[in-house]
Amino acid sequence: MLGRSDTVSLENALQLLQQHLPPCSARKVTVPLDETLGRICAADIYSPEDLPPYPRSTMDGYAVKARDTFGASEKLPAYLEVSGEVSMGEFPGHGPEPGACYAIATGGLLPPGTDAVVMLEHTVTVDDSMIEVVQPVAAGMNIINAGEDVAKDGILLTAGHRIRPQDIGLLAGVGLDSITVFRRVRIGIISTGDEIIPHDQVPEPGKTRDMNSLSLAAQIKNLNARPTFYGIATDEEESLNGMILEANAANEIVLLSGSSSVGTRDLGEKVIEQMGSPGIIVHGVAVKPGKPVIIARAGDTMIFGLPGHPVSAAVAFDLFVRPAIIHLSGLADDDLPRHRTINAKLMRNLSSASGRTDFVRVLVKISKDKVPEAYPILGKSGALSTMVKAHGYIEIAEKLQGLKEGEIVEVKLFD
Numbered sequence: 001m002l003g004r005s006d007t008v009s010l011e012n013a014l015q016l017l018q019q020h021l022p023p024c025s026a027r028k029v030t031v032p033l034d035e036t037l038g039r040i041c042a043a044d045i046y047s048p049e050d051l052p053p054y055p056r057s058t059m060d061g062y063a064v065k066a067r068d069t070f071g072a073s074e075k076l077p078a079y080l081e082v083s084g085e086v087s088m089g090e091f092p093g094h095g096p097e098p099g100a101c102y103a104i105a106t107g108g109l110l111p112p113g114t115d116a117v118v119m120l121e122h123t124v125t126v127d128d129s130m131i132e133v134v135q136p137v138a139a140g141m142n143i144i145n146a147g148e149d150v151a152k153d154g155i156l157l158t159a160g161h162r163i164r165p166q167d168i169g170l171l172a173g174v175g176l177d178s179i180t181v182f183r184r185v186r187i188g189i190i191s192t193g194d195e196i197i198p199h200d201q202v203p204e205p206g207k208t209r210d211m212n213s214l215s216l217a218a219q220i221k222n223l224n225a226r227p228t229f230y231g232i233a234t235d236e237e238e239s240l241n242g243m244i245l246e247a248n249a250a251n252e253i254v255l256l257s258g259s260s261s262v263g264t265r266d267l268g269e270k271v272i273e274q275m276g277s278p279g280i281i282v283h284g285v286a287v288k289p290g291k292p293v294i295i296a297r298a299g300d301t302m303i304f305g306l307p308g309h310p311v312s313a314a315v316a317f318d319l320f321v322r323p324a325i326i327h328l329s330g331l332a333d334d335d336l337p338r339h340r341t342i343n344a345k346l347m348r349n350l351s352s353a354s355g356r357t358d359f360v361r362v363l364v365k366i367s368k369d370k371v372p373e374a375y376p377i378l379g380k381s382g383a384l385s386t387m388v389k390a391h392g393y394i395e396i397a398e399k400l401q402g403l404k405e406g407e408i409v410e411v412k413l414f415d
Contacts (some may be wrong), residue, residue, distance in 0.1 A: 007284035038224035039181035050147035055110035077132035117142035160332025188247030258308030290316035344372035361390035
């Protein structure tokens with residue numbers, strides 16, 4: 001299998017990942033509207049009614065018949081009688097007579113027989129019952145017609161769309177109180193190693209607190225997926241095999257933290273191979289950090305062996321697990337970037353080995369000239385503080401041997 005004897009390029013690894021991802025088979029569930037943020041629509045959503053249901057004013061002013069303002073100007077204004085007022089939250093039973101108007105506020109329902117609103121700024125008050133209109137309006141001006149925002153039976157959101165705050169507002173506006181979405185992707189997390197102890201325990205010499213399980217769970221939640229922690233497996237095949245069998249049966253993705261390195265006590269590769277075909281797809285990618293990552297599939301479950309060093313694990317997650325979650329979530333492919341980015345001026349030279357893609361953490365500062373500046377934060381893959389100090393990372397492509405100070409680089413910002 002590719003990657004056994006040598007590392008594969010990042011591009012090749014991502015291609016292999018896409019080729020081996022199972023189709024999205026997430027179940028559909030119906031959830032209350034206030035719990036839909038970040039969820040993925042499982043079907044097209046149609047509007048049950050027009051929005052707005054009635055014509056409304058989009059300005060403070062006067063509801064008029066547009067023809068009554070024809071030719072109005074400051075030198076020759078149109079005089080209109082103010083014969084009524086539209087109260088907010090009430091539907092006017094009748095409209096003004098010809099040559100008259102109703103006072104109306106933004107959002108007020110348009111009175112019957114009127115077809116436009118004259119902005120308050122384009123009128124002059126003569127007295128309590130008369131105004132001058134100094135600028136004409138055409139029919140439809142300063143109003144929103146019934147169904148102009150959304151027509152009844154029109155598509156509000158399409159299947160595969162990720163729900164945003166503004167989407168929830170629109171759905172509420174047409175009276176929907178629940179929608180059908182895909183179930184969240186389920187992801188099992190297993191930490192491995194005799195040296196790993198729970199994060200809330202005091203480590204003895206030679207022991208290390210489990211940072212990765214909580215960090216990975218947070219990254220998973222950030223993608224609106226559902227993590228489950230199965231515990232810390234020892235460097236014994238029976239221990240790891242039992243946990244991975246349990247996780248494999250209940251999840252779409254399983255993450256093994258600290259079981260991807262090449263060594264006599266790293267059992268990840270051996271245990272994964274026993275899970276079934278197609279087995280290991282990639283073991284080792286030409287990236288830094290994150291080189292020893294394992295990408296595998298057992299049945300319809302994707303299995304990722306992530307490096308034990310926290311920075312390597314975080315980078316490998318972002319490169320490989322993130323796109324797998326997005327694919328399995330049912331999110332439609334819109335070709336938009338999956339990261340927020342910013343262009344910045346690199347503030348020091350960076351070297352890189354040819355034939356390897358490097359990812360360098362950077363801190364971004366804004367100069368006095370309002371120019372974003374990227375300051376590399378260098379450190380070993382076990383130094384999680386470098387991730388905490390950084391705002392994002394830059395990529396040094398495989399074909400390059402480094403970047404020069406002063407170059408403009410694209411910074412992918414952390415979520």
